[in-house]
Amino acid sequence: MIRRFRALPLRSRLALLVAAAVAVAVAAVSVACWLLAREQLRDELDRSLQSISVNEGYLAATARSCTDQERRLPPTVGPLIAYVQIVQPDGSRCVAPGAKAVKVQEGDLEVAQQLRSEVLHDGVTDSGQAVRVFTHTDPDTGYTYSVSRPLAEIDSSLNRLALLLLVVAGIGVLGAxxxxxxxxxxxxxxxxxxxxxxxHVARTEDLTVRIPADGDDEIARLSRSFNAMTAALESSQERQAQLIADAGHELRTPLTSLRTNIELLARSEETGRAIPPDDRKALLASVKAQMTELAALIGDLQELARPDTGQATKVEVVGLHKIAQSAVDRARLRGPELRISTELAPWYVRADAAALERAIVNVLDNAVKFSPPRGAVEITLDRGTLTVRDHGPGIPADELPYVFDRFWRSPTARQLPGSGLGLSIVARTVQQCGGEVTLRAADGGGTLAVVKLPGAPTPPPDAP
Structure with a gap:
């Protein structure tokens, strides 16, 4: 039954639940109404019995006739509205004319034996008719009278009421x-x-569809959440398509150049025409440089292709000053003619050490790449703020908003090696560590890169 109910559509289940709830409520009200009416009718019947026992004059005549030797019963005074009989202490009874004999019960005997003053109970006639009985002793005559009326008087009314309530309940349930x-x-x-x-979205993959979300109820919130989800998916799809297009564009140039150089080398071998040693050496150097550029580009693409969960994949407590020093050592190898000065104060952060070092290396690579020959690069780390200052040509103000975009490269730097992904990786890594990175023009020329990471000057007690 439960499985069948769950298999129904949601609107059908809601309608059935509403109908069931209304049916229970109507049934409870109907039963309460019937019981209340029953008690009211029984109370009214009891009061009428008590009134009859006091006001009907023929009760005394019935008592006198029961004492005669012939036990002659008097004629009924007025219309018969109740069954009357006198109960003797030995359990015998004297029934009034026109009345039906009612079986004497234990309570009636107790009243006749002066053990109780009166009793009110349900009884039954000798013919099996259900009656309501009121038995009491008349203080003037000393006789015990038992007055009763048929319960059918109220049962018929109760049956009509029950039928009416059933009809009303049925109409109410259907309406509900x-x-x-x-x-x-x-x-x-x-x-x-x-x-x-x-x-529609699943069928057509059209993420531009939006649902009107009016109001502040749960459905409106769900609609807004769905719209936000489809907008995020649409943006992600656009970024993915743009990444593929940009990656294809960036890969095309080195691959074309690499294929050209390899074809020259292969043609030389096939035709037997030797390439001059200097040209061959330059050609091989070009192939090596292009392979290095391709490897770096593929590595950057792999880094950016990882799911952006908002946090680093392997978080641990690391010394930012140590990572920065390691990155400086690598930068000195790439720019041996540059004057690189450092001032690194201890600072510990929670981050992925490998990813954070890669990001700092990218920042230093930019400083080395754009510094003039025998130029200077100043690197400082003070309370979690790492600054890298070079004395290169700087970045135009109108290009600063785009420096962290994927594959974006300044028009003045397109002849230099690079994929345009380095600063994108820096921004993503720093954000995963809970920090922020900015690039701005330095006073006196050059570029100032600022990386801020939350941490402490001493490692926490739980650090390994």
């Missing part, structure tokens, strides 16, 4: 089911729109 279906259809209309949109 219809209302529940309407409410479910109306309330789930935005969900249907969302479902249609999701199916």
């Amino acid at each position: 089911g219809a209302a529940g279906m309407w409410v479910a259809r109306t309330g789930l209309k935005p969900v249907d729109d969302l479902t249609d949109t999701v199916e």
Whole structure:
């Protein structure tokens, strides 16, 4: 049953739940109403019995006739509205004319034996008719009277009330089911729109579709979340397409040059025409440089292709000053003619050591690459702020907003080696470490790169 219910559409389940809830409520109210009416009718019947026992004059005549030897019963005074009988202490009874004999119960005997003053209970006649009985002793005559009326008087009213409540309950449940279906259809209309949109996106891969999100309810929040998700997917898809296009463009140049050089070498071998030693040496050097450039570009692409989860993959406590010193040593090998000065104060951060070193190396590579011959590069680290200052041509102000974009290269630097991915990797790595990186023009010329990372001057106690 539960499986079948869960297999129904959501709107059908909501309609059934609403109808079931209304049915339970209506049933509870109907039962309470029937029970209340029953108690009210029984109370009214009890009061009428007590009133009859006091006001009907023929009760005394019945008592006198029961004491005669012939036990003659008097004629009924007025219309018969109750069954009357006198109960003797020995359990015998004297029934009034026109009345039905009611079986004497233990409570009636207790009243006749002066053990109780009165009793009110359900009883039954000799013919099996259900009655309500009121038995009491008349203080004037000393006789015990038992007055009863048929319960059918109230049972018929209760049956009619039950039938009426059943009809009303049925109409209410049907109306609740219809209302529940309407409410479910109306309330789930935005969900249907969302479902249609999701199916459209899955079928066509069209991420430009948006759902109207009016209001502040849960459906509107869900619609806005879906719109934000599709916008993020669309942006990611565009960035992916742009990355592939840019990567293809960047790879085309070195591959074309490499293929040309290799074809020259292969043609020389096939034709037997030797290439002059100097030209051959330059050709091989060019092939080696292009292979190095391709390897660096592929490495950068692999780095950027990793999922951007917002945090480093292998986080540990590392000394930023030590990583910076290692990067400086590598920079000195690439620019031996440059004057590189350092002032590195201890600073410990939580980061992926390999990724962070690669990012700092990229920053220093830019400083080395754009520094003039025998130029100077100043590197300082003070309370988590790493600054790298070169004395090169600098970056024009209109180009600064684009320096961290993938494959972006300044028009004045396109003749220099590089893929345009280095600073993108720097920005991504620093953001994963919770820091920030900026590039700006330095006073007096050159470029100033600033990397800020959160940390402490001493390693934490839990550091390895």
